[in-house]
Amino acid sequence: MDNPPKVSPIRAMQEMLLASPVFKQAAAQYDRAAEFLNLKPDTRERCKWPKRLISVSVPVRMDDGSLQMFFAHRVQHHLSRGPVKGGLRYHPSVDIGEVAALASWMTWKCALAGLPFGGGKGGIACNPQAMSPPELERLTRRFTQEMIPFIGPQIDVMAPDVGTNEQVMAWMVDTYSVHVGSLEPGIVTGKPLGLYGSKARREATGHGVAFLAMLAIEKLGMQVKDATVVLQGFGNVGSYAARNLSMNGAKIIAVGDATGAVYNARGLDTRQLMPYAIEHRGVAGFPGGEAIPAEELLTLECDILIPAALERVITEENASKLRCKVLAEGANGPTTTEADAILEARDDIFVIPDIMCNSGGVIVSYFEWVQALQHMSWTEKEVLQKLESMLAASFREVQTLAKQKNLPQRVAAMALGVQRVAETKELRGLYP
Numbered sequence: 050m051d052n053p054p055k056v057s058p059i060r061a062m063q064e065m066l067l068a069s070p071v072f073k074q075a076a077a078q079y080d081r082a083a084e085f086l087n088l089k090p091d092t093r094e095r096c097k098w099p100k101r102l103i104s105v106s107v108p109v110r111m112d113d114g115s116l117q118m119f120f121a122h123r124v125q126h127h128l129s130r131g132p133v134k135g136g137l138r139y140h141p142s143v144d145i146g147e148v149a150a151l152a153s154w155m156t157w158k159c160a161l162a163g164l165p166f167g168g169g170k171g172g173i174a175c176n177p178q179a180m181s182p183p184e185l186e187r188l189t190r191r192f193t194q195e196m197i198p199f200i201g202p203q204i205d206v207m208a209p210d211v212g213t214n215e216q217v218m219a220w221m222v223d224t225y226s227v228h229v230g231s232l233e234p235g236i237v238t239g240k241p242l243g244l245y246g247s248k249a250r251r252e253a254t255g256h257g258v259a260f261l262a263m264l265a266i267e268k269l270g271m272q273v274k275d276a277t278v279v280l281q282g283f284g285n286v287g288s289y290a291a292r293n294l295s296m297n298g299a300k301i302i303a304v305g306d307a308t309g310a311v312y313n314a315r316g317l318d319t320r321q322l323m324p325y326a327i328e329h330r331g332v333a334g335f336p337g338g339e340a341i342p343a344e345e346l347l348t349l350e351c352d353i354l355i356p357a358a359l360e361r362v363i364t365e366e367n368a369s370k371l372r373c374k375v376l377a378e379g380a381n382g383p384t385t386t387e388a389d390a391i392l393e394a395r396d397d398i399f400v401i402p403d404i405m406c407n408s409g410g411v412i413v414s415y416f417e418w419v420q421a422l423q424h425m426s427w428t429e430k431e432v433l434q435k436l437e438s439m440l441a442a443s444f445r446e447v448q449t450l451a452k453q454k455n456l457p458q459r460v461a462a463m464a465l466g467v468q469r470v471a472e473t474k475e476l477r478g479l480y481p
């Protein structure tokens with residue numbers, strides 16, 4: 050009999066995750082913050098790795114009668130500070146390493162914002178664009194059933210991410226509520242308003258990206274009314290960030306998505322582009338601008354560049370060619386480790402790191418969860434005022450630490466998040 054390999058199951062899991070470029074990137078960011086904080090070795094190891102990796106196969110009857118298997122993951126990075134919180138992604142490239150990276154970013158994001166949550170993320174490898182609404186409903190309901198042993202309003206609360214939306218959340222509420230026997234709106238956030246969603250959750254992430262980008266522009270001594278903006282990604286995050294910046298006087302000169310990219314030096318009209326992108330499932334062909342090659346988008350000259358699509362788009366190849374003053378990371382993980390080093394050396398771009406820049410979504414998810422638990426409804430004004438004051442507080446804290454310790458913005462933001470999680474774990478005795 051062959052000798053079994055002498056690799057512990059934990060080590061095998063760690064190696065599997067580190068084989069993912071996205072997880073490796075997240076781990077490198079964590080290591081840098083942990084190094085700066087000089088965390089004790091036990092604490093450092095304890096905070097780095099996910100608590101639970103849950104993978105399930107999800108059988109779905111397709112409209113043509115065939116049975117298709119989908120592979121789904123939910124990674125619960127940690128639960129020490131409260132229920133796991135984080136979105137659910139439907140995209141063909143989803144894999145466990147990506148989901149684990151996104152889960153760890155949720156952990157630091159929630160802690161940086163001071164939310165009483167742990168971090169998690171889910172994903173199903175599928176192409177929602179190619180599926181009918183009944184197929185998506187069957188996929189969502191079966192996935193939710195498979196997750197029932199692992200979720201609950203005090204255990205794990207999902208929300209929309211790439212490829213999912215309020216309708217997907219509504220199906221999840223219904224499936225979970227039928228299981229427990231009573232309506233449980235606290236099981237997810239990002240729900241429709243008619244099912245006890247929160248006012249302003251739909252626009253919260255984009256609103257937060259725009260709000261922080263404006264703070265950064267002011268910090269650089271510029272005015273938003275003179276600013277030009279380029280966005281990659283025009284879904285939930287990108288479209289509302291563009292709309293908000295444009296309402297504040299900025300000029301949206303180019304927008305790209307999975308279908309193509311459009312440019313207009315005089316400014317794209319977001320009031321027309323938003324309905325166009327919904328109707329045509331993308332921005333390609335928008336008559337209010339001219340088509341440009343998608344690969345030119347990120348290196349266009351502009352004041353604010355907003356990646357709001359997928360990870361790892363600012364790379365070693367294009368980082369030195371960026372021509373923006375502010376890089377507002379709407380997407381999670383848009384900048385690779387190599388690109389980060391280039392941006393740090395350049396020192397002429399103000400980076401608003403993802404875990405702060407896109408935290409408006411999870412902050413309003415927290416408000417939505419609180420409203421659901423209390424059977425209360427806040428006004429849009431209340432939600433936005435509280436959101437902006439929390440974002441402004443994060444911005445100030447990150448600036449202060451970055452200045453005091455001469456740290457890049459990302460390291461400062463990560464350090465604040467990691468420190469809070471490490472402190473909670475040490476207070477609880479490192480075992481939770």
Ligand SMILES: NC(=O)C1=CN([C@@H]2O[C@H](COP(=O)(O)OP(=O)(O)OC[C@H]3O[C@@H](n4cnc5c(N)ncnc54)[C@H](O)[C@@H]3O)[C@@H](O)[C@H]2O)C=CC1
Nearest residue numbers: 210211212254282283284285286306307358380381407410
């Ligand atoms: N929805 C939310 O509340 C939050 C989302 N995020 C992050 O923001 C990013 C975008 O999420 P959503 O707007 O919710 O997703 P979405 O599904 O609404 O939109 C995604 C956008 O990315 C574009 N896209 C996809 N592949 C692309 C490619 N290869 N090149 C260019 N564009 C591409 C799509 O065409 C679409 O415009 C993700 O990184 C997500 O994790 C972060 C915080 C909260």
Ligand SMILES: O=C(O)CCC(=O)C(=O)O
Nearest residue numbers: 135136208210410411414
């Ligand atoms: O609103 C939430 O709970 C999570 C949003 C999310 O997935 C993210 O911030 O990346």
